Amino acid sequence: MRNYYLLPFDFTRVAHHEVLVNEYGDMLVLPQGSVERIVDHRLEYDDVYKDLVANFFISESRVPANLGIYASRLREKKRFLDDFTALHIFVVTLQCNQNCIYCQASSRSEQSAQCTMTFDTMEHAVRLMFRSPAPVLTMEFQGGEPSLHPALIRFGIETAERINETERRELRFVLCTNCVHLTDEMLDICRQHRVMISTSLDGPAFLHNANRGKVDSYERVVAGIERARRVLGADMVAALQTTSVQALDYPAAIVDEYVRLGFRSLFLRALNPYGLASNGQDWAHYTERFIEFYKAAFEHILYLNRQGTPFVEEFAAIVLRKMLTPFSTGFVDLQSPAGIVTSVLVYNYDGYVYASDESRMLAEVGDFTFRLGSVHDRYEDIVYSPKVQHLAQLWANEALAGCSDCALRNFCGADPVRNYSTQRDPYGHRPSSLLCRKNKAIIEYLISLLVERREEVLPIFKRWLQ
Amino acid sequence: MIIEVDRSVYSDACITKCVYALSNDLDCRRTLCGERERIEVSPRVVDLSPAEVQHLFLCTLNDYKAREVIATETHDIRTILYAKAFADCDEFEEMAP
Structure with a gap:
């Protein structure tokens, strides 16, 4: 010995x-x-x-x-901490032209008043964004449906570009849109300022339309995606899927739909317990079913890759990057310290600043726990506020009961906002946390593939990480 | 069922972590009797036999004991590692004699 x-x-x-x-x-x-x-x-x-x-x-x-x-x-x-907040989400409006059954953002009808950002708020929010020391700043426009207000988006981008003449940061723009109302004006803004489009597609027509509460949503979204690709280039359009309860029965069909429409990747995303999506769900049952759905969809993705169709599952790619490379990722939901504040800030339509996208979703149901201040406040008063200092005690999984002794903590993250919204306690209770249950199950599944089917999956995973 | 644990082998922290980790599946009532701790354990929801409960509890307890040994033995090197990784490195370079 x-x-x-x-x-x-x-x-x-x-x-x-x-x-x-x-x-x-x-x-x-x-x-x-x-x-x-x-x-x-x-x-x-x-x-x-x-x-x-x-x-x-x-x-x-x-x-x-x-x-x-x-x-x-x-x-x-932990390199992602060096630059501080890089992602800045601008919630342009809550107005929306769809009626999604799982809406997490408490969107309202197109006619709703007093739920759209003013130009003054946009300007103050942009100025606040530049107080972050990050060398790369991403402005992400969200809603509701932000494309309903192209003039406001153009103003926000042009304000940022004007300030950047002296700031000299790298600016990136993302428009989160359902692609249903992509007008010439909106596409012109995207082309002119190289705005990337992040859209939402839930799978085949019957599934997508059922989720959206519209009969022609799929047709219009696909037409919008194709139009955006023609104007901006295929690489400038990405799509996200959200797994409604109905979608749980169609893992392979959803993957196939993404492949058929020319996407090269898919983010298999579970419902979040916010907004309308929180109503009437048996979340424990949903979580167990989602884990099985994820594995079935993932097996189908592996099959496609083996058959010569390169196709990436994005959540797995993030976890695998943490597992198989020396690098960190910029994905705010799997970070420790958590992505709130350190990686993302949200400027809401009402002029208030929130710790994350999920924080402003809580505000829409009357809970302002994670409201950090106003766009008129000093930057220091927001990011160094007592509220943020309190959150900082809860945002590192290295220091949380149940996480600190977990072998998977390097591949996972801390999420005080989710803990609060599901368990009414930002510290959270890991043994009964469904987010912990889901993340652990998926990470252990990926490890099991590397243990039991290494020769088959490792070449595929390495291609995903290139 | 009652599980007796020798406190000279398993520390309070080790038992606490075990009980916490299993708290979604098991209800545990702890009583300290000198050097031994009596833990009254009952399944909360899942249908587990007494033998399965005991196996689950003791396996989890032994894992936390192993983690405790690792944490104790590596405490200093972990502190040095984090200081070296995240402090201003220049301040931690060895001073010339």
């Missing part, structure tokens, strides 16, 4: 193996019983021992000689 020192790591069990994950997320899969031998200092000098040393799970000296490399890799995993 060799004399060695333990380095920080955690472990879990997946597919009859022990999965060890070190402090910066490197993973090692070993036979059952390995952890006990490691912890009891009963390792022999064999291949497992060498793997453990090489991958920073144990060390032959009290302070490893290459601790600097170890520290650099840990720092790289």
Whole structure:
């Protein structure tokens, strides 16, 4: 037996193996019983021992000689914190021309008054955005349906570009639109300012129309997507899917629809418990069904890839990037510290600033817990406010009960807003958290694929990460 | 059912973490009797036999014991690692004699 020192790591069990994950997320899969031998200092000098040393799970000296490399890799995993808030969401209006059964944003009819941002609010919000030190600023226009107000969007973009003449940041623009009302004026703004379109498509016509509460929604959305692609280029249009209860029965059909329409990826997204989507759901039952839906859709995606159709599942790609590369991701829902404030701020139509998209959705049902201030406030008074300081105590999974001892925490994130909305406690209770249940199930499923079907899936996953 | 745990082997923190992790599945009532702790355990919703409850509890407890050993043994190196990763590195370079 060799004399060695333990380095920080955690472990879990997946597919009859022990999965060890070190402090910066490197993973090692070993036979059952390995952890006990490691912890009891009963390792022999064999291949497992060498793997453990090489991958920073144990060390032959009290302070490893290459601790600097170890520290650099840990720092790289938290690189997203260096730039601070990069994503700035502008909720232009709550007015909408659809009637989605799962609407998370509490959208209102096109005729509704007093739910659209003023030009003055837009200007103040843009100025506030530039107080963030981030070298890359993304302005994301959301609603309701923001394309109903092209003049306001143009004003916001042009204000940002004017300020940027002296700020010299990299500006990116995203329009979250259902593509139903993409007018020439709106497309002209997108073309002129290189605005990327993020749209929403739920699958085949029967499913999409049922979700939207309209008979012709699918037809109009697909026509809008094709039009946007012609004007802006195919790479400038991405789509998101939301899994309604009805959609749970059609995993393969949804994937096939995305492939048929020429998309090269799909984000399999569960319903969020906000807005209209929160009404009357058995969330525990939905979560279990969503996990099965996800796996079925994912197996179909793997099948397509094996058949020569390159197609990416985006949620998995984010998790796999954390698992298989030294890099962090910019995905705000799987970050620790959480994406709220550190990565995203929301400027609502009413002139108030919120910690995240989900925070403003809570506000629409009368809960202003995560309202941080107004666009007229000083930037420092918003991001260093007592409210944010309190949130900062709850936003790192390294320091949360149930997360701090979880081997999967490097691949997951903290979400005080979701904890609050589902459990009425921003700290949250992991054993009964359905978000924890869902994320764990999907991450463990991806690990099980890497353990049991490595030769088949690894080449596919590596292509996704290129 | 009652599970008895030797507190000289399993710390309070270790048992607390185990009870927390299982709190969606099991109700646990803890009583300290000298060096031993009596834990009255009953399934909340899932249908588990007493043998399954005991197996689940003890496996989880042993996992937390292993984590505790790792955390204790790596406490200092973890502190150094985080300081080196996130503090202003220049301040942590060794000073010339």
